[in-house]
Amino acid sequence: MAAARDPYIEELRDLVSCSICLDHYEDPRILPCSHTFCFKCIQQCALNNGSFQCPFRDDSTVNTRDIYQLPINRAAKDMVELASKMSMFSLNPEQQQVKCDNCDQQRAVHWCEKCSSHYCDSCTKSVHSIKTLQSHSVVPLAEKASVFCTEHSDEKIKYWCARCQLPVCRDCLLFKHKDHQCISIQDAATRAKTELQVVLQDIDKREQQLGLELFEVNGIIEQQHATYRRAHSEIKKRFYAQHRSLEEEEKCIKKK
Incomplete structure (x- = not known):
């Protein structure tokens, strides 16, 4: 007995599933660490704990007031829509x-x-x-x-209607989808896999870009911290120098 499972389908299911609720993404938001979760999951955790900390333990924490500013992960949102069209959920x-x-x-x-x-x-x-x-x-x-076709239960799905974005059978082609542009389900699957690969490549590029931007931001923050430390040190030096100068003047006045 062989259980047929498409590795691409399984991979897509994993990619569009939130690690918190284990369901497909709803309003996916991306954290500074590049991990993505449903906004409702982030919001619920933040309300319960006062902030949201990434469960992957990468020290990424977002304050409750800042979760509304988290950007939408549009690549993940596109994949959820693609998965929905494939009736996977x-x-x-x-x-x-x-x-x-x-x-x-x-x-x-x-x-x-x-x-x-x-x-x-x-x-x-x-x-x-x-x-x-x-x-x-x-x-x-x-x-x-x-x-099998949802409208003609005895007919296998063999085609994909590009106009309706639905899988169809032979009977569908003869009647309801007669004048629509249809391709074989194999060609549709190949196109879907190609689209998925493009989306995954886009995610990789965005992740790399976010990584570079995060590196630049961390560099700017470190520069600001260094500037602050130098300014703080200089202020302390001038303060103590001025303090010593005033003490010496006070001593001179007392001697007179």
Whole structure:
């Protein structure tokens, strides 16, 4: 029994998931340390603790009053929208109510393409324990949406409608999407992967740019600190020199 999982899909899921709420980003904000979290997660932590400290322990802390100034991570926001178009986040209500085709009692959690059947966890193991069925490709029910059309449940998705930004089947091409520009799902997947790579490259560039800007800002801060220390030292020297001068004048006046 082989569970089919696309490594690109898994990677994209990880990239668009907040490390605090473990859900996909909502209003992603980027910290000075380049890590990204949902604004609501940052806000909640800041309200509870008085400030938000990056959970990756990189000493990046943002005061509550400053969290509203954190910039939006537009690359992450674009990836969330791309992932949403690929229907990666959740099942629709109809899929959630599907029962196991074998026992007709438990809720189905897997789909076997070879058997063309839905299975609960228990039946998945028992049915595919038979040696001749162990080579079947079994996927989580959440991934069936990327295999079969939501409008024509018996038809596999083979095309992508560029106009509607939706996966479609052969019947969709003949009727609802008849005059729309459609390409094969393989070509659409290739384009999506290319777009994802471009987004990832953009993230790398932005991260490098932010790193350079942070380095420059730290340099400016250090220069300001050095200027402050020099000024403070000079003021102290002049103060003590003036103080000694006044003491000497006082002694001279007393001698007279």
